[in-house]
Amino acid sequence: MNFNGQTQLYGFLAHPAQHSLSPLMHNLSFQARQLNACYLAFDLKPADFDSSAANLKKFFAGFNLSMPYKKQIIPYLDELTPKAQRIMAVNTVKNQAGHLIGESTDGAGLFADLQAKGQKVAGKNLLILGAGGAGRAIIAAAADYQVKKVFVCKRPNQTFVVIKQWLQKIAQSTKTEYQLVDYSDQSALKQCLQQSQILINATNVGMDGQALPLTSAVLKQLSTEQFVYDIIYQPLKTPLLQLAAKRGCPHANGVGMLLWQGALAFEFWTGQTMPLLKVKTALLNEIRRRSS
Incomplete structure (x- = not known):
């Protein structure tokens, strides 16, 4: 994939974040669907969260969150889906023309x-x-x-x-x-x-x-x-x-849950389906590699 000035940035925000399999899932999906997008994991320290959260809509087309930020992000969002409202936590955010919408796909x-x-x-x-x-x-x-x-x-x-x-x-x-x-x-x-x-x-x-x-x-x-x-x-x-x-x-x-929550996030952002079989194969290979 050749990145340029039109490349859309997606990310995973957590602390720690290095363990995440989301970059593998989403970058493989962007490539398969020929989308000009890139997904990166960011280890965001708690002391830096508030200053960073206030500027997320300037840089990200969408992002995922994990511990400890699924609730902490809510004041910075413009809208919550009914599902996210029910649990008052989000793991997926879409930037819709500067309007941040929080969803829960877990x-x-x-x-x-x-x-x-x-x-x-x-x-x-x-x-x-x-x-x-x-x-x-x-x-x-x-x-x-x-x-x-x-x-x-x-x-x-x-x-x-x-x-x-x-x-x-x-x-x-x-x-x-x-x-x-x-x-x-x-x-x-x-x-x-x-x-x-x-x-x-x-x-x-x-x-x-x-x-x-x-x-x-x-x-x-x-x-x-x-x-x-x-x-x-x-x-x-x-x-x-x-x-x-x-x-x-x-x-x-839980491999299937991991796969499907990612697929639902991908569709929420792009309107396209994730190539499930290809992504599942890559996930299993990486999980087995880490376990060996």
Whole structure:
């Protein structure tokens, strides 16, 4: 690609940012779609965020955000999509003639991946582990896909009541039912898992290749009728997914969520589709290279 004075700049803003696979995904897509654009990762230190955020619309045609800026960016935006309003966090911003529009594609990315894998979610019950950044995006997006009920499993810490109030607020404006479950209540967790058709791990438990996000006693409730999704993609086969395989449960790692959230961002910016197969192959090759 030959860059020139008309090249549009896109970026990834986070701290740290060096680990991001977004430049690989989007630059490959720009090239495949013959778009005069470039995507770079920027490690933006917290002390520099406010001064930088005030000038983003001068330089970027669009950008992604990750920790710790998904909420911090909001005062600098001109508009939020309904999805972003629901979680009050964004991971994707489009510069529309100087008008910055914030969107959240994380949760939608997971559901797009489930649908691509033949999983129908409408009318089903989900058990989601964790209510951090990724968890909140998935929880909020569930209402857009006519999920019947979402059990949210969370540790009883200082944000427990805040999340409970947030879930009540979402439930009031959607047809999806939400229930918050304490991680320490093993009996309740067993019941929730028995009632759920899909289990989603939205925590980082399992990234070490050793830990399970639920106790073995709870996970014994898993049946072959249930789909197990782990948003972790490094390692590609977490302990939860290994256990799911042993129990004969269909399952998936987070590569698809990563791919689809990027594809939705790409389409939000450009109006064009991402070359999914080409990008997925490149992602898997890079993830395996980093793991070796």
